[in-house]
Amino acid sequence: MSKAYVAQRILPAKAPPPTAGLGWSAAKIIGIILVAFWALAGLAIFANFAFNTEGDFLARYGPRMLQGLWKTIWITLISIGLGMLLAALLTAMRLSPSRIIQAPAAAFMTFFRGTPLIAQIFLIYYGSGEFTDFFKTAGLWWFFSDAIYCAILAFSLNTAAYQAQIYIGAIRTVSQGQREAGQALGLSRMAITRKIVLPQAAITALRPLGNEIVLMVKGSAIASVITVLDLMGETRLAYSRSFDFQVYLWAAVLYLVIVETLRRVWDVLEERLTRHLKR
Amino acid sequence: MNEALTLLSFGPNGWGDELAEGLWLTIRLALTTLPIGLILGFLIALAKQSDEPWLRRAANIYTTVFRGVPELVTLFVIYYGGQTLLQTVLGYFTNTYIEVSGFAAGVVALSVVFSAFSSEVFLSAFRGIPLGQYEGAQALGLSRFQTMGKIIAPQLVRLALPGLSNLWLILLKDTALVSVIALDDLLRKTSVAVGNTKEPFLFYMAACLIYFVLSLSSSALLTQLDKRANRGLTR
Numbered sequence: 001m002s003k004a005y006v007a008q009r010i011l012p013a014k015a016p017p018p019t020a021g022l023g024w025s026a027a028k029i030i031g032i033i034l035v036a037f038w039a040l041a042g043l044a045i046f047a048n049f050a051f052n053t054e055g056d057f058l059a060r061y062g063p064r065m066l067q068g069l070w071k072t073i074w075i076t077l078i079s080i081g082l083g084m085l086l087a088a089l090l091t092a093m094r095l096s097p098s099r100i101i102q103a104p105a106a107a108f109m110t111f112f113r114g115t116p117l118i119a120q121i122f123l124i125y126y127g128s129g130e131f132t133d134f135f136k137t138a139g140l141w142w143f144f145s146d147a148i149y150c151a152i153l154a155f156s157l158n159t160a161a162y163q164a165q166i167y168i169g170a171i172r173t174v175s176q177g178q179r180e181a182g183q184a185l186g187l188s189r190m191a192i193t194r195k196i197v198l199p200q201a202a203i204t205a206l207r208p209l210g211n212e213i214v215l216m217v218k219g220s221a222i223a224s225v226i227t228v229l230d231l232m233g234e235t236r237l238a239y240s241r242s243f244d245f246q247v248y249l250w251a252a253v254l255y256l257v258i259v260e261t262l263r264r265v266w267d268v269l270e271e272r273l274t275r276h277l278k279r
Numbered sequence: 280m281n282e283a284l285t286l287l288s289f290g291p292n293g294w295g296d297e298l299a300e301g302l303w304l305t306i307r308l309a310l311t312t313l314p315i316g317l318i319l320g321f322l323i324a325l326a327k328q329s330d331e332p333w334l335r336r337a338a339n340i341y342t343t344v345f346r347g348v349p350e351l352v353t354l355f356v357i358y359y360g361g362q363t364l365l366q367t368v369l370g371y372f373t374n375t376y377i378e379v380s381g382f383a384a385g386v387v388a389l390s391v392v393f394s395a396f397s398s399e400v401f402l403s404a405f406r407g408i409p410l411g412q413y414e415g416a417q418a419l420g421l422s423r424f425q426t427m428g429k430i431i432a433p434q435l436v437r438l439a440l441p442g443l444s445n446l447w448l449i450l451l452k453d454t455a456l457v458s459v460i461a462l463d464d465l466l467r468k469t470s471v472a473v474g475n476t477k478e479p480f481l482f483y484m485a486a487c488l489i490y491f492v493l494s495l496s497s498s499a500l501l502t503q504l505d506k507r508a509n510r511g512l513t514r
Contacts, residue, residue, distance in 0.1 A: 122466070123483035245360055
């Protein structure tokens with residue numbers, strides 16, 4: 001008996017597996033309807049933007065919203081930067097062997113990570129009003145009486161707590177062996193930290209840090225509740241004057257563009273910085 | 280000090296009972312959002328790992344949009360947009376004016392955001408389940424529905440729990456945003472108290488501490504849940 005004969009008798013040829021992607025399954029129909037819904041929604045926003053019937057609407061609110069956008073961007077950048085400095089301090093404190101140094105940093109971090117940003121911003125902006133005399137004598141009233149400074153302060157403190165958590169986690173992922181190898185080479189503690197631990201921790205921290213920046217961009221919209229005219233603030237102002245709800249959709253699109261750009265840039269950055277780790 | 284305690288006490292001179300009412304609304308809001316957000320997130324995760332590219336595309340757009348737009352903007356879009364939409368649709372039938380309740384708008388907005396994030400958690404949990412589990416279920420002759428309910432879902436809970444716990448803590452804090460659409464949650468009640476007593480620091484600090492206690496107690500509870508979910512694995 002030839003092998004072909006056996007194969008034919010014992011294993012009759014099966015029908016080919018159904019080709020995926022052809023034919024109209026329920027999933028495909030639902031999928032196409034949903035994608036079409038998104039496409040229509042996007043088109044509607046774009047059409048409204050391009051051919052707005054009340055011609056001066058865009059002229060009146062467009063530039064202001066762009067100004068707001070600019071404000072959102074720099075408030076976020078400053079807060080991230082200041083937060084980073086404070087987070088470095090918090091990280092150093094948390095990693096110190098002394099309990100007395102650790103405790104205040106830990107308390108700060110749990111408080112700011114455990115309460116809503118919007119409550120923190122109220123606490124700083126309105127709460128400082130209770131100590132007007134004190135701040136005036138201390139010569140700090142110009143700072144606390146300005147909503148923007150208060151917003152930046154609240155954001156910086158908030159992001160510092162989250163960033164510190166990221167850095168601490170990243171430093172802890174660097175294995176003890178790396179440190180020991182540094183010691184075996186006779187490097188000083190400073191050199192071990194700077195040349196061995198931090199560069200490796202930075203790579204680990206990159207992705208969560210990107211997420212944190214995105215969260216800060218989104219969180220910065222909260223500044224609008226204490227009258228800061230950032231993108232959200234300008235949007236709310238435009239809405240309160242025109243009652244045209246579409247401005248919120250434009251704001252949503254603008255935020256989405258910032259966040260998506262940031263995400264893409266961060267992906268490229270990460271790709272470049274970790275290219276030596278790929279095989 | 281005594282004065283502060285009087286202001287925070289329950290009763291005619293204190294704002295304790297008002298704050299408690301606000302806290303109750305905050306908790307109700309979070310607890311109503313949670314199941315809706317979880318179910319929606321689970322369905323979106325299923326769509327994302329479907330074989331059908333159109334379904335995947337639709338789900339991916341959903342998460343990109345609601346993870347990228349600030350929660351506050353989503354809330355306003357749903358609150359005002361929902362109102363406009365409802366008015367337009369109703370306008371074809373009747374002249375009655377129905378107002379969208381802040382609570383409903385809050386639940387929808389928070390659920391939508393929660394589901395966008397939770398779908399990612401579910402998706403990575405799905406990826407943590409070995410293919411052999413599906414094949415084993417198939418070998419036992421279980422239907423797709425049975426496989427999901429009896430084999431995959433119980434393991435999924437364990438894998439998704441840490442991520443979902445984080446999202447729950449974020450949700451608790453995000454509920455505070457509804458105060459801007461005049462919904463009487465804890466933060467809004469606090470602002471009312473501040474308006475009446477002119478004691479902003481005391482009351483906002485109290486509100487922060489209440490949120491803090493809420494976070495701490497739920498994370499303690501979630502740690503217990505996590506231990507329970509992992510009890511089959513610990514030695």
